[in-house]
Amino acid sequence: MILKSQVEWALHCCAILAGLPDGRYLSTKALAELHGLPKEYLSKALQSLSQAGLVHTTLGPSGGYRLAKAPAELTFLDVVEAVEGKGRTFVCQNIRANNPCRPKDYCESGSCAIARIMWEADEAWRTALRKVTFADLGKTLEQEIDPGIWAGTFDWVLKRAG
Amino acid sequence: MILKSQVEWALHCCAILAGLPDGRYLSTKALAELHGLPKEYLSKALQSLSQAGLVHTTLGPSGGYRLAKAPAELTFLDVVEAVEGKGRTFVCQNIRANNPCRPKDYCESGSCAIARIMWEADEAWRTALRKVTFADLGKTLEQEIDPGIWAGTFDWVLKRAG
DNA sequence: GAATTAAGGATACATGATATCCCTATTTTG
DNA sequence: CAAAATAGGGATATCATGTATCCTTAATTC
Numbered sequence: 226m227i228l229k230s231q232v233e234w235a236l237h238c239c240a241i242l243a244g245l246p247d248g249r250y251l252s253t254k255a256l257a258e259l260h261g262l263p264k265e266y267l268s269k270a271l272q273s274l275s276q277a278g279l280v281h282t283t284l285g286p287s288g289g290y291r292l293a294k295a296p297a298e299l300t301f302l303d304v305v306e307a308v309e310g311k312g313r314t315f316v317c318q319n320i321r322a323n324n325p326c327r328p329k330d331y332c333e334s335g336s337c338a339i340a341r342i343m344w345e346a347d348e349a350w351r352t353a354l355r356k357v358t359f360a361d362l363g364k365t366l367e368q369e370i371d372p373g374i375w376a377g378t379f380d381w382v383l384k385r386a387g
Numbered sequence: 388m389i390l391k392s393q394v395e396w397a398l399h400c401c402a403i404l405a406g407l408p409d410g411r412y413l414s415t416k417a418l419a420e421l422h423g424l425p426k427e428y429l430s431k432a433l434q435s436l437s438q439a440g441l442v443h444t445t446l447g448p449s450g451g452y453r454l455a456k457a458p459a460e461l462t463f464l465d466v467v468e469a470v471e472g473k474g475r476t477f478v479c480q481n482i483r484a485n486n487p488c489r490p491k492d493y494c495e496s497g498s499c500a501i502a503r504i505m506w507e508a509d510e511a512w513r514t515a516l517r518k519v520t521f522a523d524l525g526k527t528l529e530q531e532i533d534p535g536i537w538a539g540t541f542d543w544v545l546k547r548a549g
Numbered sequence: 550g551a552a553t554t555a556a557g558g559a560t561a562c563a564t565g566a567t568a569t570c571c572c573t574a575t576t577t578t579g
Numbered sequence: 580c581a582a583a584a585t586a587g588g589g590a591t592a593t594c595a596t597g598t599a600t601c602c603t604t605a606a607t608t609c
Contacts, residue, residue: 226390228477228505229597236501237482252554261485266599272556285607286553301504315390320399323423326539338527339398342463343390346515353508365500377488387554387608391566414585428568434587447576448584549577549585 277307287387439469449549
């Protein structure tokens with residue numbers, strides 16, 4: 226069970242978009258070059274973000290993407306669910322219903338206890354992702370990244386932002 | 388990102404083995420019939436449990452599987468990791484290294500902040516699974532399951548346990 | 550009107566999950 | 580001792596999914 230690489234790509238793209246000045250847009254082409262990713266395929270991940278309403282887009286030259294809300298309002302869970310879907314990581318096939326000791330057409334009273342435990346763990350994972358916003362991430366990056374590279378990247382992005 | 392169905396199968400099998408009297412064994416054939424699963428393929432999941440040291444096996448007629456330790460010592464995480472592996476659910480490809488603004492052969496100081504956040508969420512998931520043992524599950528099942536089916540299944544298992 | 554962009558459909562390929570079959574060594578049963 | 584049953588594991592087939600590329604369309608900017 227491994228998350229798609231598109232999740233990683235989308236998270237890094239949102240991290241860049243979170244640093245973009247208000248009203249500016251950054252294109253798929255620029256995001257792909259900045260991260261060394263295939264442009265056409267990265268586009269699919271960005272489309273997922275767009276369909277989930279996390280980013281706003283404009284067409285034409287100087288078009289591209291920007292966040293649809295403030296970085297402090299966008300969580301890691303938003304991005305992960307936009308790309309991976311909102312379905313649970315554990316699917317209950319209700320195999321207890323195959324028990325030959327049960328009467329035919331026996332109707333289950335409640336959900337399977339094993340499934341409930343797995344779903345609670347799933348929810349713990351989502352809760353951890355919901356706690357972290359892209360404002361939090363921005364502060365961490367600013368503390369950790371080499372100041373020269375940070376400034377250089379910012380300039381690089383601004384030069385390509387429409 | 389969905390867990391393999393083998394995880395569900397292994398969890399249900401361990402729940403049954405946890406209720407087995409000391410020194411008795413239950414075969415793949417019986418476990419497959421009880422859950423309505425393909426015997427040969429279920430066998431692969433049980434082999435994973437065996438390789439992880441979670442169950443003990445014996446050969447020959449009246450052979451099969453029993454838990455290698457007390458139900459209170461066996462956690463959901465043990466079983467999930469035996470089947471799915473211990474690798475993290477998020478893999479960092481370190482795409483920040485592709486940033487064209489970086490000097491050639493720039494050496495990263497630490498791990499990527501995005502990866503760290505994803506790994507913390509992964510750890511929250513594992514912590515939730517580590518908290519639940521098969522002794523806990525047994526109590527829950529005893530409370531929830533129809534007493535007749537519970538007793539009938541117990542008899543069914545005992546009749547087939549070597 | 551020309552260039553650029555997001556959106557999305559179609560396709561190809563690799564990988565992994567699911568499933569079955571078969572063989573071997575070991576152990577209990579008769 | 581012989582036969583039956585078992586776990587273990589290798590080989591193979593099938594299907595779903597992730598990854599990647601190509602192409603078309605509509606909208607927008609210059």
